[in-house]
Amino acid sequence: MAAAVELLDARGVDGFTMRRLADRLGAGVMSLYWHVANKEDVFDLALDSVLEYRGPQPTVESRGWRGDVVHLLEDWRASMLRHPWSASLLPRRALGPSILGRLELLSRALSGAGVADADLNVAIWSLWNYVMGATVTRASFDLSDDDRAAAQQRLTRLGDRYPTIERSHLLLDDDWDGTFRTGLGLLLDGLPSR
Known part of the structure; x- marks a missing residue:
């Protein structure tokens, strides 16, 4: 997800492709589908990761x-x-x-x-x-x-x-x-x- 977030930060939603994510990870595109069903799943997971709330300092x-x-x-x-x-x-x-x-x-x-x-x-x-x-x-x-x-x-x-x-x-x-x-x-x- 860190790589997906970095790619989204750099390229935005319209510039995000599974090919670019695979290249960033040094993997083949098809290997990504062992972990996610499609690009929409990546968006869901990336969005959830950046919106995590850790609360105020203890x-x-x-x-x-x-x-x-x-x-x-x-x-x-x-x-x-x-x-x-x-x-x-x-x-x-x-x-x-x-x-x-x-x-x-x-x-x-x-x-x-x-x-x-x-x-x-x-x-x-x-x-x-x-x-x-x-x-x-x-x-x-x-x-x-x-x-x-x-x-x-x-x-x-x-x-x-x-x-x-x-x-x-x-x-x-x-x-x-x-x-x-x-x-x-x-x-x-x-x-x-x-």
Whole structure:
């Protein structure tokens, strides 16, 4: 799986072939099929390996439900940013033990925070969608400083049509981690009160 992950990191999903994996391993293509049924199995296993959650350091005291949820989701996002192909595979793959384990920990933390069983799925899918959206946006919105400055100048010229966006300097904001954490905080603020 380490070789498959390296190949996916280097080539992405579209550039991944069983031939390339076999070459990387110094093996014949057909020998791979003793271990996996097909390329889809490799994707499932590679995805599960990069999304494994090891939890906070053993020396770290529990930060309560909110701290545990933030750590879990920040770790999930960081894992997907290290392996950008994972975000594109996750919605269409079988859920392996690693992502199911994350979902169980998330469910348990939210339930312990007082989120009613009737609202638990809504809370989980809302947080899932937030993490996925923030990750895909961060991975794909990679403009240079010059490109962002030029786009902001264009917005300034069009300020009469887009005054709020221009005033907020939306395109110059590159605090991806801070924005993620703040947005996550806004979502979490409303959960236990329901």
